[in-house]
Amino acid sequence: MKIIIVGGVAGGMSAATRLRRLDETAEIIVFERGHYVSFANCGLPYFVGGVISDRGDLLLQTPQSLGARFALDVRVDTEVVQIDRVAQTVTVRDLLTDVESVEYYDRLVLAAGASARAGAVSDATIPTHTLRTVDDVDHITAVLAGAGAVSAVVIGGGFIGLEAVENLVHRGVHVTLVQRGPQIFTPLDPEMAAPVLDRVRERGVDVRLNTIVTGHSGDSVTLSDGTTVSADLVIDASGVRPDVTLAEQAGLRIGESGGVWVDGTQATSDPLIFAVGDGVEKTDAVTGSGTLVTMAGLANRHGRSVADSIAGTAEHAAPALGTGILGIFGLTVALVGWNETRLLASARAHRIAHTHPANHAGYFPGAEGMSMKLLIDADTDAILGAQIVGGAGVDKRIDVIAVAMAAGLGASALTRLELAYAPQYASAKDPINQLGYVADNLARGTSVNLQWHELEAARAAGSVLIDVRSAGEFAAGSIPGALNVSLDDLRARLNDLPRVPLIVHCQVGQRGHTAARILAQNGFDVKNLDGGYRTWLAGTSSLVVSPIAERVLA
Numbered sequence: 001m002k003i004i005i006v007g008g009v010a011g012g013m014s015a016a017t018r019l020r021r022l023d024e025t026a027e028i029i030v031f032e033r034g035h036y037v038s039f040a041n042c043g044l045p046y047f048v049g050g051v052i053s054d055r056g057d058l059l060l061q062t063p064q065s066l067g068a069r070f071a072l073d074v075r076v077d078t079e080v081v082q083i084d085r086v087a088q089t090v091t092v093r094d095l096l097t098d099v100e101s102v103e104y105y106d107r108l109v110l111a112a113g114a115s116a117r118a119g120a121v122s123d124a125t126i127p128t129h130t131l132r133t134v135d136d137v138d139h140i141t142a143v144l145a146g147a148g149a150v151s152a153v154v155i156g157g158g159f160i161g162l163e164a165v166e167n168l169v170h171r172g173v174h175v176t177l178v179q180r181g182p183q184i185f186t187p188l189d190p191e192m193a194a195p196v197l198d199r200v201r202e203r204g205v206d207v208r209l210n211t212i213v214t215g216h217s218g219d220s221v222t223l224s225d226g227t228t229v230s231a232d233l234v235i236d237a238s239g240v241r242p243d244v245t246l247a248e249q250a251g252l253r254i255g256e257s258g259g260v261w262v263d264g265t266q267a268t269s270d271p272l273i274f275a276v277g278d279g280v281e282k283t284d285a286v287t288g289s290g291t292l293v294t295m296a297g298l299a300n301r302h303g304r305s306v307a308d309s310i311a312g313t314a315e316h317a318a319p320a321l322g323t324g325i326l327g328i329f330g331l332t333v334a335l336v337g338w339n340e341t342r343l344l345a346s347a348r349a350h351r352i353a354h355t356h357p358a359n360h361a362g363y364f365p366g367a368e369g370m371s372m373k374l375l376i377d378a379d380t381d382a383i384l385g386a387q388i389v390g391g392a393g394v395d396k397r398i399d400v401i402a403v404a405m406a407a408g409l410g411a412s413a414l415t416r417l418e419l420a421y422a423p424q425y426a427s428a429k430d431p432i433n434q435l436g437y438v439a440d441n442l443a444r445g446t447s448v449n450l451q452w453h454e455l456e457a458a459r460a461a462g463s464v465l466i467d468v469r470s471a472g473e474f475a476a477g478s479i480p481g482a483l484n485v486s487l488d489d490l491r492a493r494l495n496d497l498p499r500v501p502l503i504v505h506c507q508v509g510q511r512g513h514t515a516a517r518i519l520a521q522n523g524f525d526v527k528n529l530d531g532g533y534r535t536w537l538a539g540t541s542s543l544v545v546s547p548i549a550e551r552v553l554a
């Protein structure tokens with residue numbers, strides 16, 4: 001059996017090494033057009049920032065080490081330029097000599113990854129750098145090391161853009177972040193992204209929303225808002241698209257999402273050709289439809305499973321949840337599944353729970369806060385997605401929710417998870433359990449909530465807003481027009497309240513829930529403002545720019 005693999009990084013090399021472990025006799029050739037294989041692309045931004053100081057730490061393997069341990073024939077600087085499916089051959093070009101040759105395959109694995117999306121700048125002559133390969137970071141660090149390189153423009157506030165921003169600031173570079181749309185980090189909903197924007201601006205980054213780069217002159221660029229900013233370096237992190245060049249040319253089926261279509265065993269529409277990684281369409285865990293998720297975990301997982309498929313022990317791939325995490329200036333941002341923006345756009349009935357717990361018992365020194373958001377299917381109680389932004393403990397909670405989703409647990413079942421607790425690690429009611437309590441109350445109808453962006457419409461329709469925080473909290477900042485009746489005074493003041501639909505709120509939603517229970521049991525029609533004043537404040541801070549807000553205001 002002769003197996004050819006195109007692409008020698010995450011998906012391709014996982015496939016190659018697993019194949020070798022499963023079959024000692026197969027001939028396995030890996031073609032990589034770059035000069036390096038199996039390098040740590042996720043570490044590249046941190047080398048730019050100097051956090052990873054030794055360039056050699058990025059280079060996890062060499063063709064020689066892979067040959068010695070796994071008997072792989074790894075050929076770098078070699079591009080696969082054509083597939084002949086009838087002859088079962090690939091044409092490869094040695095990029096150092098330009099000499100082409102032809103190789104036969106019994107099975108072919110495409111692990112070509114993704115490439116930078118075009119169109120980040122309105123003028124294609126503007127010199128930009130991508131941040132995707134070792135060569136890219138060599139170029140970037142060479143510019144930064146050059147005399148007087150002190151300013152940079154980063155285009156795109158997604159995962160890689162924000163990592164680039166953080167690392168450039170870490171190096172002492174002044175950064176302008178240019179974002180085409182109205183919000184940075186669009187996997188989050190606007191009220192969850194607001195603290196991320198605040199943190200980035202607090203660290204001195206000049207963030208330009210609704211802006212693109214339109215021109216350049218010397219060491220500055222012009223922006224669509226009419227301003228000019230200095231830029232010794234422009235990094236294009238505006239996004240990627242699946243690299244389907246070879247697959248398309250070979251006539252393989254391309255999915256609606258734009259990635260190579262594969263079945264559950266990673267086989268393409270040609271049963272002798274398999275595909276994995278960023279170039280491939282995944283199955284969305286929420287809808288079962290085709291989707292793109294460009295994450296290392298999936299590339300590695302599918303690389304491993306394609307080897308099993310070729311070795312004859314195929315196992316169907318689990319759908320993709322889209323779990324991701326980002327560290328930005330001390331803030332941890334994590335997400336899984338769908339967000340509210342997407343649920344609203346697809347008109348899928350859902351419930352939402354926002355909470356703002358501490359990562360561990362508040363009485364134990366060093367507790368750090370986090371904001372959590374859970375998206376729940378209104379009909380089945382299935383967890384559709386989650387977002388968490390905060391300090392310590394965010395990573396563990398998003399992974400618990402990802403596991404719950406993969407296991408098919410409903411949102412209310414989060415109440416029943418028995419999670420490790422000691423005061424320095426968690427609370428006896430873990431933030432995950434607390435999120436479950438809110439979800440469970442919503443599912444049972446014990447609580448009815450209202451989102452921050454639904455408030456104005458409800459008030460316009462006659463609802464009255466009651467702030468149940470203390471007078472001191474109310475004085476320190478409140479929602480305009482709210483009445484202040486503290487929770488502890490509420491029972492005594494029931495007769496003062498108008499008999500109209502009421503909306504109650506506190507700081508984070510918990511006292512609001514107690515107030516809503518008191519009012520509901522006294523015959524009031526009442527809703528709790530989800531996530532309280534804190535979520536409302538974050539949401540309305542994004543009001544002028546957020547897609548949800550635009551819909552609300554329309």
Ligand SMILES: Cc1cc2nc3c(=O)[nH]c(=O)nc-3n(C[C@H](O)[C@H](O)[C@H](O)COP(=O)(O)OP(=O)(O)OC[C@H]3O[C@@H](n4cnc5c(N)ncnc54)[C@H](O)[C@@H]3O)c2cc1C
Pocket residue numbers: 006007008009010011012031032033034041042043044045078079080081111112113114131132133160243246276277278279294295296297299
């Ligand atoms: C800067 C950066 C940071 C990232 N950070 C994270 C992170 O923190 N967490 C996370 O989950 N994901 C992260 N990712 C994404 C992750 O790296 C990718 O999801 C993963 O590498 C995809 O694996 P792949 O095998 O599909 O593609 P790649 O790893 O990109 O490998 C594809 C390879 O195929 C080669 N190739 C393409 N066409 C040909 C051809 N015709 N002939 C020969 N070779 C070819 C390319 O040169 C490339 O080396 C990051 C990506 C980048 C760039």
